[in-house]
Amino acid sequence: MPFTIHGLPVSQGIAIGHVHLVSHAMLEVSHYHVAVRYLPEEVERLNEAVATVQGELVGLKAAATAGQSHSEVGAFVDLQMMMLGDPMLVDAARELITARRCNAEWALVQQMELVVEQFDQIEDPYLRERKADVVQVVERLVKVLLGHPGHLPPKRRDGLGTIIVAHDLSPADTIGFRDHNIGGFVTDVGGPTSHTAIVARSLRIPAVVGLHHIRQLVEEDELLIIDGTRGVVIVNPDERIVEEYRLRRSELELERSKLNRLKDTRATTLDGEDVNLLANIEGPKDLAQVRAVNADGVGLYRTEFLFIGRDSLPDEDEQYEAYRTVLKSLPDKPVTIRTFDVGADKALNGVTARFEPNPALGLRAIRYSLAEPQMFLTQLRALLRASVHGQLKIMIPMLAHAHEIDQTLRLIEKAKAELDVERIKYNPRLEVGGMIEVPAAALALGMFIRRLSFLSIGTNDLIQYTLAIDRSDEAVVHLYDPLHPAVLKLIGGTIQAGARFGLPVSVCGEMAGDPAYTLLLLGMGLRNFSMHPGNILEIKQQVLRADLGELAPRVQRILKMDEQSKVREAVLRLAG
Ligand code: PEP
Ligand code: MG
Numbered sequence: 227m228p229f230t231i232h233g234l235p236v237s238q239g240i241a242i243g244h245v246h247l248v249s250h251a252m253l254e255v256s257h258y259h260v261a262v263r264y265l266p267e268e269v270e271r272l273n274e275a276v277a278t279v280q281g282e283l284v285g286l287k288a289a290a291t292a293g294q295s296h297s298e299v300g301a302f303v304d305l306q307m308m309m310l311g312d313p314m315l316v317d318a319a320r321e322l323i324t325a326r327r328c329n330a331e332w333a334l335v336q337q338m339e340l341v342v343e344q345f346d347q348i349e350d351p352y353l354r355e356r357k358a359d360v361v362q363v364v365e366r367l368v369k370v371l372l373g374h375p376g377h378l379p380p381k382r383r384d385g386l387g388t389i390i391v392a393h394d395l396s397p398a399d400t401i402g403f404r405d406h407n408i409g410g411f412v413t414d415v416g417g418p419t420s421h422t423a424i425v426a427r428s429l430r431i432p433a434v435v436g437l438h439h440i441r442q443l444v445e446e447d448e449l450l451i452i453d454g455t456r457g458v459v460i461v462n463p464d465e466r467i468v469e470e471y472r473l474r475r476s477e478l479e480l481e482r483s484k485l486n487r488l489k490d491t492r493a494t495t496l497d498g499e500d501v502n503l504l505a506n507i508e509g510p511k512d513l514a515q516v517r518a519v520n521a522d523g524v525g526l527y528r529t530e531f532l533f534i535g536r537d538s539l540p541d542e543d544e545q546y547e548a549y550r551t552v553l554k555s556l557p558d559k560p561v562t563i564r565t566f567d568v569g570a571d572k573a574l575n576g577v578t579a580r581f582e583p584n585p586a587l588g589l590r591a592i593r594y595s596l597a598e599p600q601m602f603l604t605q606l607r608a609l610l611r612a613s614v615h616g617q618l619k620i621m622i623p624m625l626a627h628a629h630e631i632d633q634t635l636r637l638i639e640k641a642k643a644e645l646d647v648e649r650i651k652y653n654p655r656l657e658v659g660g661m662i663e664v665p666a667a668a669l670a671l672g673m674f675i676r677r678l679s680f681l682s683i684g685t686n687d688l689i690q691y692t693l694a695i696d697r698s699d700e701a702v703v704h705l706y707d708p709l710h711p712a713v714l715k716l717i718g719g720t721i722q723a724g725a726r727f728g729l730p731v732s733v734c735g736e737m738a739g740d741p742a743y744t745l746l747l748l749g750m751g752l753r754n755f756s757m758h759p760g761n762i763l764e765i766k767q768q769v770l771r772a773d774l775g776e777l778a779p780r781v782q783r784i785l786k787m788d789e790q791s792k793v794r795e796a797v798l799r800l801a802g
Contacts, residue, residue, distance in 0.1 A: 227462065228460055228462045228464055228467060229460070229462070231437055231443065231458075231459045232437075232458055232459075233412065233434040233436045233437035233438075233440075233457050233459065234416070234417065234418055234434065234436040234457050234700060235418075235434055235453075235454055235455055235456055235457035236416070236417075236418045236420075236426060236427070236433050236434065236435050236454070237410075237423060237427045237430075237431060237432055237433040237454045238427075238432065238454050238455045238478075239410075239454045239478065240451065240452065240454065240455075240471050240475040240478065241389060241409035241410030241431065241432040241452040242387075242409070242449075242468060242475075243386045243387035243389040243409035243450060244386060244388060244447050244448065244449060245389055245391050245444050245445065245448045245449075245450050246388045246389065246390055246391065246446065247391050247392070248391065248392040248395070255331040255332060255335050255368060255372075256331070257329070258329050258332070259329075260323065260327050261327075265323060265324055268323050268330055269320055271330050271371065272316070272320060272323065272330040272334070272371070275330070275367045275371045276367065279310060279366045279367055279370060280310060282537070283303050283306055283307050283310070285537065286537055286538070287303040305359050306359055306366075309359055309360055312341075314337070314340075315334075315338070315341060315360070315363070315364070316334075316367075318340075319333040319334045319336075319337045322336060322337065330371055331368050331371050335364065335368070337364075338360055338361060338364040341360050342357045342361065345357035358582075387407050387408060387409020387410070388409060389408075389410050390403065391412055391413075391440055391441055391444055391450075392413050392414075393413065393414045393415065393441055394414065394415045395411060395413055395416075396422065397421040397424075397531070397534060397535075398534045398535030398572075399422075399535075400422050400425040400426060400429070401425055401429075401508075401531065401535050409431065409432070409452075410431050410432040410454065411426065411431065411433050412433065412434045412459050413433075413435045413437065413440070414435075414436075414437055414438055414440055414441060415435065415436065415698075415699070415700050416435030416436055416698055416700055417697050417699060417700055417706065418435075418706075419686040419689075419697045419736050420435075420571060420697055420698035421571050422435075422571070422698070423435065424736070424758075427758050427760065428506075428507075428508055428512060428758060430760060432453070432454030433452065433454055434453075434454055434457050437459065438700075440459065443461065448462055449461075449462055449463060449468075450463075451463050451467065451468065453471070453474075485764060485767065488763050488766050489519060489520050489763065490520060491766065491770070493765075493769045493770070494769070494770070495748065495770070495772045495774050496770075496771070497773055497775050499774050500753070501748070501753050501754075501755065502522040502523070502525075502732075503521060503756075503757070503762045503765055503766055503769070504522050504524060504525030504526075504560070504734075504754065504755065504756040505519075505521040505525065505757070505758070505762065506524075506525060506526040506528070506739075506756055506757055506758050507527050507528070507552070507759070508527075509527075509548060509552075510548055510552055513552065513555050515760065516759050518759070519760075519762040519763055521559075521759055523556060523559035523560040523561060524556065524559070524560070524561040524563075524756075525560075525682065525732050525754065526682065526734040527549075527552060527561065527562065527563040528567065529545075529548075529549075529563060529564060529566050529605070530566040530567050530568045530572050532566075533568055533574055534574060539601065541604070542604045542607055542608045542611075545604070545605055545608035545609075546608040546611050546612050549608060549609055549612035550615045552616075553612055553617075553618055554615050556616060557615075559616075560617045561616055562619045562620075562621050562659070562756075563618060563621065564621040564622075564623055564661070565592070565602070565609075565620065565621070565622055566594075567590070567623040567624065569585060569588060569589050569590030569591060569594045570585045570588070570590045571585070571586075571698050586690065586696055586697075591623035591624030591663075592622050592623055592630050592634065593630075596634070602634075602637060603637055603640065603641055606620075607644065607645065610638070610641055610645055610652035610653075611651075611652060613652050613653035614651050614653055619656070619657045619658070619659060619679070619680065620638070620656060621661060621680075622634050622658065622659070622661065623660075624663050624684075624687065625661060625662075625663075625664070626664045626666045626667055628674075628677065631660060631674070631678065632677070634658070635677070638656075638658065657679035657680060658678060658679060659679050659680035659681060659682060660674055660677075660678045660681060660682075661683070661684045661734075662674070662681050662683045662684065662688065662720050663683075663686075663687035663688050663691065664688070664691050665688070665692045668683075668688065668719060669716070669719075671723045675723065675724075675729050678729070679729070680729060680732070681724055681729060681730070682733070682734045682756070683717055683720055683721075683731065683732070683733045683734070683735065684734060684735045685713075685717065685733055685735025685736065685737040686735040686736055687735070688713065688716060688717070688735065689706060689707070689710075689713050692712055692713050692716060693705060693710060693712070693713070707790065708737050708743060709790060709793045709797060710790060710793075711787060711788045711789075711790065711793060714784070714785055717737075717747075718750045718781075718785045721750045721751045721752050722750075725751055732752070732755065732756050733747060733752055733754070733755060734757070738757045738765075739757025739758050739761035739762075739765060740761075741761075741765060741767075741768050743797075744765055744772070745768065745772055745777055745781075746781060746784070746797050748769065748772050748774060749777035749778050749781025749782075750781055750785070780796070781800070783796070784797065
C-alpha cells in the first residue's frame with residue numbers, strides 16, 4: 227500500500243527511485259547476542275576493525291608530519307592511538323563479546339559510554355574534553371564494522387536512481403553522492419538552510435528532511451518518490467502515482483527551459499536600475515551551471531568544500547589549481563572566494579580534537595582559521611598566487627571583532643611578503659571583504675566598513691544567530707524566519723550603511739535566491755544578489771518586473787513594522 231509522509235522541502239525537483247538505507251554509525255548500532263560458536267569470529271571482526279583504524283590513523287599522522295596538515299592532527303592522532311590501545315576500551319569490549327555474547331558494535335558502544343562517564347567526572351576541563359576523542363575513536367571503529375562510510379550501491383540498470391534514506395547526513399556525505407547515481411535523499415533530521423541542504427541544491431538532487439522516523443518506515447529497495455518542491459515523500463507508489471509524478475517532473479523541466487530565454491537578458495528593473503546576479507559555488511564542478519545561466523560572476527565560493535570529507539588537507543598547489551580554474555573560466559567577471567568556513571556542521575574529518583558543547587557557537591569560520599594560522603596562511607598564499615588569473619576578491623566569514631580583520635590582513639601581508647621573496651606574482655590591489663553573519667557585526671558596522679572593501683550578508687547565519695535557532699535542527703526550524711522584524715532591521719541597516727559609505731553590499735545567504743524576498747531586498751536597496759546558479763533566472767524574472775521607485779517607500783514602511791504577521795502580509799502585497 228502506498229503512503230505519504232510530509233517533511234521539509236529543501237531541494238526542489240522530483241526523484242523516483244529505490245531506497246538505500248544508510249545507517250548512522252553511532253545511532254543505529256544494532257544490539258544482538260552472538261551464538262556461542264561464532265564468538266571467536268566476532269572477536270576477530272573487532273580485531274580487524276582495530277587494525278584498519280590503526281592503519282587510518284598512521285596514514286593521518288604521516289600526512290600531518292609531511293607538513294601539509296593541521297598542526298593539531300599529530301597530537302590528536304597520538305591520543306586516538308593511545309585510546310585504541312587502552313585496555314578500558316577495546317580489551318573490555320572483547321570481554322563483553324565473550325562473556326555476554328554482545329555483538330562487537332554493541333560491546334564497543336557500551337564500553338564507550340562507561341569511559342565517557344568516567345571522563346565526565348574529571349575536574350580538569352582539558353582532560354574532561356578528551357572524551358570527544360574516545361567517542362571519535364569508537365565512531366571510527368563502528369564505521370569500519372558497519373562497512374561505513376555509506377558503501378553506496380552500484381548504479382541500477384532499470385533507469386531509476388537510488389534514494390538515500392538516512393537519519394542524518396553530513397555535507398561531506400552528501401558531496402560523495404555526486405559520483406554515484408543518487409536520485410535524491412530523505413532524512414529524519416535537518417533544516418532548509420543546513421549545509422547538507424545547500425549541497426543538495428548545488429548537486430540538484432531533490433531532498434526532503436525533518437521526516438522524523440522515515441528510516442523505520444521504509445525498507446531497503448522499496449520504491450520511493452521524493453517531491454522536493456512540496457516536501458512530500460511517497461512510499462511504495464503504484465504505477466498510476468509513478469506516472470503522475472513522471473508527468474509533473476516533465477512539467478517542471480519545461481518551466482525551467484522557458485526561463486532559459488532570460489539567460490542573456492540583463493537584470494534591469496523597470497525603472498532602469500542594473501542588478502548583479504552572482505553565483506554561489508562550492509568548487510570548479512559548479513562552473514558549468516554558472517556559465518549556463520550567464521551569472522555576473524561568483525559572489526561566494528565556499529572553499530571549505532575542498533577541505534571536508536577527506537583525511538588529509540589540500541596543500542597550497544591543490545588549492546591554487548582549484549582557485550585558478552574558477553578564475554580563468556570567468557576572466558571578465560568578479561570571483562569572490564571565501565576563506566574556509568569549517569567547524570559547526572562542516573567538521574574536518576577527524577581533525578576536531580576538541581569536544582565542543584555548542585559547535586555553531588564554537589571554533590568556526592574565521593575563528594578556526596586564526597586558530598590555525600599555518601593552515602590559513604597556506605590558503606592565503608594559494609589565493610594570492612591565483613589572483614593574477616582573474617578578478618579575485620577575498621572574503622572573510624563570520625566576523626564579529628575588528629581584531630579578526632586586523633589579524634587576517636596581517637596574515638595576508640605576511641603571505642605577500644613570502645611571495646615577494648620567492649618572486650611569485652600576485653595582484654597587490656586585491657580587495658578583501660567580510661561577511662556580516664553575526665548580529666554584533668550588523669550592529670557595529672563602522673569597524674568593518676573602515677577596514678574592508680565590501681560586505682556580504684550571510685542571511686543563513688545572521689538569522690540563526692539573531693533568533694538563536696540552530697539552522698540544522700528541524701525541531702526549531704519553524705522559528706527560522708527571514709521576515710522577523712529584528713532580522714530585517716539588521717539586513718536593511720547593513721545595506722543602508724553600505725550605500726552611505728560607498729561600500730558594495732551583497733546578500734549571499736539563501737534569502738537572495740528565494741523569489742519570495744527579491745522585491746523586499748530590492749526595495750531595501752540591494753543591488754548584488756548571490757545565490758545558487760539554479761535560482762538566478764527565476765530571480766532575474768522578479769528583477770525585470772520590479773519598479774524600484776514604487777518599491778522603496780513601501781519597503782521603508784515594512785522596516786518600521788514590529789509585528790511578524792503584518793510584515794508577512796506587506797511583503798506578500800509587494801508582489802501584487
Ligand atoms: C550564510 O550564512 O548565509 C552563508 C552564505 O554562509 P554559509 O551558508 O556557508 O554558512
Ligand atoms: Mg554562513
